[in-house]
Amino acid sequence: MIPSVAMLVSLAMLVCLALSVSAMKRSLKQKYEEKHREALEKEEELVESFKIDDQRRQMMKYWVMAESSCPQFVIARSCVCAASSMITSFFGSIYTVVHVLDGTSANAPGKTSYGVYTKRIVAVQSHGVGIAVILAMLRLLVALVFRCSSTNTWMIESYWIQTLNDCRNSSAGIKIEPNRWGKCLFNAKWCVLTFCIGVQRFIVLASKTLIFFSGFIVAPLVMCFTHINNFARRHHDTSSGGDDMDLNYLSSYVLLLDGEVELPTSLVRSMCREADGMIKIGREKKPSNLINLLQKSDSSYTSQITTLVLAYDCWTLQVVTLTSIALALPNISQHQRKQLLSSVSEGLSLTTTVEKTLDTNGKFKSIRNAASSTWVELLVYSKWAEIDLRTGFLWCRNSKQVLQELSDKAEEIVTELKSESQDSNMGNPLNFPARVVAANSMYSICQTILLSYGEEESCEEMWKRLCVMIADVLVACLTNLPHAITKMCHQSCIEKRDETEREAFLLLGKTEEVVGIVRRQRHLCIDHDEDALTMPSMSELAVTVDC
Template sequence: MDGYDSIVQEKLDAVMPWIGMYIASASAVCTLAMAADLLYGFKRKKLWFPCKYFSLSATSLTLLAVAMKIPMDLNTNMLHSADLLAKLGSLVFMSTAMANFMSSLGSMNDKELLANIVALGILVITIVANVLIQHIQLRQIPKYVGVVLLPTISVMLLLVTFVSLAITIPTTKRSLESKYQEKHRVALAEEEVVQRRESISFKNQRRKMMKYWVMAETSNPQFVMARSVVCTTSTLIPLLPAIMLATSHIKLIMWFKDLSFGTAASVYGGYTRWIIVIQSIGVVVGTIAPTLRWFIDVGFKYSTTNYYNVRDEFRIETYWIQTLVDWRDNFSSLQIRQDKCTKYLHDAKWFILTFCIGVQILIVLISKLVVFICALLMSPFFLCFGRINKFLMWLLSKVMTSDNNGNDQLGDDTDINLTSYLLLLEGEAELPRRILKDIVRRADNTIQAGLKKQPQCLINLLTKFVGFNGVGEFDSNQIPSLHSYEPPNCWTLPVVTLTTIAVALPNIAKDKKDQLVSSVSEGLSLAKIVEKTFNTNAQLWNIKKAADVSWVRVALCRNWLDMDLRKTSLKVKTSKEVLQKLSNKAGRTIMEFKREVKDAYMENPLYWPVKVVAANSMYRVSRTILLSCEAENEVTDDGLFEGISVMIADILAACLTNLAHVITTMCHRNAIEKREESVQEAFLLLGKTEQILELLQQREWPSLDHDKATYIDEWRAFFCPGGDDDPAVQLQVII
C-alpha cells in the first residue's frame, strides 16, 4: 500500500510545475496591470496614480489568490534558499499590490465596497492564517520565522487601513456631493447672467465647462482617497518588506555568485525561479506609484502645515468617524422591547462600535503624526528643492519670454475664479496653484485631442444647409396613413430613411453616395448622443432601434428590408421608379403586418417590429418626395440627390443645435464615481464639434425651449403649425 501511495504522490507532484507556471502567469498579469496604471498616471500627469487597470475587484482578487499559492501551501517543503525567497516575495508582492489599489476604494458604490472589502479580508486572513500555522509548526527554524514575520504584519496592517478608509467613504462622498450641488447652483446662476450678455461661443462654452472640470477632478473619490493621511501613511507599510526582499536578493546573489538564487527543492521545480523574478519585478514596479504618492503628499503637507498651531494639525475631522457614529446611534434595526436581551444587545452594539470609533481615531492620529514627522524630516530637502525650482522657473522666463502658453492658459480662467470651485473636505488645505494649472492643462489637452477627431465628412455635408426647413418637410401630412396610429419620430430614423433613398437613386456616381454615407454615419453618432442624453423615455426606444438596425444594413451591405439597393439603382431608369419601388415595398410590409397581427396590443406603434417601423418611415418619406416630384415637370437625378442631401443636412443641423446643451448636461448629470469620466467625454466632444458649433452659430435658430428643441416632432410642429404642407415649397428644397 505504501508503494501505491508513493506512485500516486509522484504522479500528483509531476503536474505541480504547471501550477507554478500558473502562479507566474497570474503574477505577470498583476505586474502588467500595475505598470499600466503607472504609465497612465505619468501620461495624464496625475501623480496620485488613479487605479484604472489594477483596482480592487473580483478579477484582481482572483489573480492575487492564484499568485499567493506558495505562502498558502502548507504541505510542501519550502525551506531551501530559493523556496524561502519565493515565499517572502509572494507576501511582499501581496502588500505592494494592496498599496497600489487602495485609492480604488473611492470608485465603488456602497454595495461594491462592502463586497470587495469582505472578499479582500477573507483572502488576507486566509493567507495570514496559513502563514501563522506554518510559523507555529516551524517555530524552531529561525530562518523561516525571520522571513515571514515582517511581510505578514504588513499585509495585516494594510487590511486594517483598507477597512479604516472604507468606513469614511460614504460620509466623504455625501460631503463632496453636497458641496458640488452648492457650487453647481452658483455656476448655473453665473451662466444665466453670461447668456443674457454674451452669445454662446466655443470659448465661452469652454470657460463655462472648466468649472465642472475642476469640480469633477478635485472631487474624484480616488483623488480624495489618495490625498488622505491614512492612504499616505499606508504607502510606507510595504516599503520595509520590499527593502527586506531586496536585501535577501543581494545576499543570495553574493552567496551563490550568480542569479540562480540557490536551490529550489519544492515540487514547483524550475518555475519557482520564474515566480521569484516576476513577483520581484512586480514589487519594484508596484513600489514606484505609492512612493511618489507619499512624496507628493508629504511635500504638500510641508507647504501647508501650520507649525505655530500644531494642535490644529491633529484635529479629527467629522467624516473620519461619522459612519461609525451613525451606526452606533441607529436604533431602527433593533426592535424596542422591554426585556433584558434587547438591552444587552444594544449595550454590546454600543460598546463594540465605541471601541471601533476609538480605533479609528487612533489610526487617524497615528497617520497624521507619521505624515507630520515625515514633513519635518524632509523639510530641508523640500526647502532646497523649492529654491532650485524657483530659480529654474525665473531663468526659463528670462530665456523664453515669448512663450507664455502656460500662464495664458490659466490666465484665461482667472476671471471666473476657478479656485473657488476646488472641492475639498473638512480640514483640507487649499490645493497648490500648480495642481490647478495641471487640471486646466489636462482639460485643454482633452479639447485638443477632440479637435484632431473632428468629423470632416459631416462638416462638409452641413455646409449645404441654409435653414432648418427640411425638418418640417421630409414627411407631408397629405400622405394618408396605412395604419390607425402613426409612431413618433426620432432624429435618426428620417435621416436613415432619406439616406437609403439617396443610395438607391440611379445615375449617381458611387463616390458621391459613399461620401454621403460617411457623412451620415458621423452625423448619426452625434445624433445618438443627443437622443441618449435627453430622450430617456421608453417611448422612442423601439423607433431608435429601427433606425439602428436599418442603418447597419444600409451602410455595410447597401440593403434595405432584403432589397438590394445597388441592383435596384441599376435596374431602374428614373428616380421616380426607385421611389415607387421603395414605397410599394414599404406599403406591402405594413399591410402584411396588419393582416397577420390580430393582437390589440400591437395596435400601438411603439410595440411594432423594427422592420415595420422602418417601413412606415420609408412609405411616408418616399411618398412625400414623389408628391413633390409630381408638382414639377423636370426632376433630374442629380438634383434630387442634392435636394435629399440638403434635407438630411437640415435635420442633422437641427438635431446638433442641442450639442451645447448636451455638453453642459454631460458635465453634471452622472454620479460622483463616474463624473470625471463624463466630464472628460464632454470636453472631448467639445473639441470634436468645434467647427460644427461655429457653423451652426451662423444661422438663426427657431425660438424653441431646451426641452422642446430636443425632439424632432416639436421642430416639425414649429415649422408646420397648421399641419398643411405645400408640395411646391418642399420641391424648392428637394430639387
C-alpha cells in the same frame, strides 16, 4: 516579524479607509450639488452665444469638480493613505537593505532540492517589493508636495467615523428581544463598535501625526521641487487655454472634504491643461466628411425641411431614411455613395449623442432603435426593408419612380401591421415594431418630396437635392450640440463623472468646426431644454397612409 507587523498595520489602515468611503461619497455629492446649482446660473446664456471659449470655461468648472472628487484622488490625498505609503516605503526599504546585505549568505544551489527555485521566487518577490516601495514613495511625495493632507492634526473629521457611528446607533440587522439577552446583545454591540470607533480615531490621529512630522523631514526636498517648478514655469510657454483662465475662480469649484486644505493653484492649472489636451486630441479627430456634407446645407431650405420632415420622426431616423432614398437612385457613382455613407456615419454619431442627451426620459427610444436597426441594415447589406438598394431600382427611368416604389413598399408594410395587429397598444406609434416605424418614416418623406417636387427630375438632380436635405436635417439637429455637450458634464454619479467629462471635452474639440458651420447655416432659434429635441408627436404616423 517586522514585515508581518507592517502588513497588519497596512491592513488596518485599508479597513479604516474602506469604512469611511461611503461617508466621503455622501459629503462630496452634497458639495457637488451645491456647486452644480451655482454653475448653472450662467450656463444657458453661454450656450446661446455659441462661443467655444465661453463654453469651454463653463465646462471647465465641472471638470475641476470631477477631478477633485475623483474617488482615486480623494483616497490618495487622504492622510491615512499617505501614512500607509510612508510605512510601506520605510519597511520596504529596510527589507530591501536586509535582503541585499544577506544575499551573500543565502543557501547555495544544490544544498536542498528546492534551492534554485527558492532563490528565483525570492528574486521575483524582491522586484515586486522594490516596485511597491518606489510607487509608495512617489505617492507620499506628491501628497506632501501638494499639501493634500489636513494641517489640522488634532481634529478627527466626522466622515472617518460616520459609518461606524450610524451602525452603533442603529438596530438594523440585529433582532433584539425585550429581555435580558436582548439587552446583553445590544450592550455587546455597543461596546464592540465603540472600541472600533476608538481604533478608527487612533489610526486617523496617528496618520495625521506621522504626516505632520514627516513634513519637516522632506521640507528641503519640497522646497527644492517648488523652486524647480517655478523656474520651469517662468521659462515655459503659458499660452494654453488653462493658463488664460482665472485659476482662482476655478479653484472655488474644487470639491474638498472637511478638514482638507485648498489644493495649490499649480494642481488646478494641471487639471485645466489636461482638459485642453483632450480638446486638442478631439480637434485632430474632426469629422472631415461630415463637414463637407454640412457645407452643402442651404439656409433657405432649412425651415422648409424642418417643417415638412421633422414633424414626424426624430432627426436620426430622418437622416437614415433620406440616405436610403439617395442610395436607391440609379446611375449614381460608387464614389458618391461611399462618400455619402461616410459623411452620414460621422453625422449619426453626433445626432445620436444629441438625442440621447436631450431625451432624458427615453420617450423616443423606440424610434432611435428603429433608426439604428435600419442604419445597420443599410450600411452592412445596402438594403432597406430587405430591398437591395444597389440593384432593386435599376429599371427606374427617373427619381419619381424610385420615390413612388419606396412609398408603395412602406405603405404595404404599415397596412399589413394595421390589418394583422389586434394589440390595443399598437394604437400608439411609439409601440410599433422598428420595421414599421422605419416604414412610416419612409412613406412620410417620400410623399413629402413627391408633393414638393412633383416634376420628373433626373437621378443626379434628386441626388443633389437629397444631399442638401440631409445636410439641412443634420444642421437642425446639431444646433443643439453645444447644449448637449454641456449637459453631458451634469453627471451626478461620482464613479462615472470623470469618464463622462473626458468624453465631453473630446467631443467639444472634435465638433468645434462643425458648430462653426452650424452657426453660419442655422438662423432659427431653438429652446435649449427637453422640448428643444424636436421629436415627433407620432400622432400623425400611419394616419398619412390612409390619406
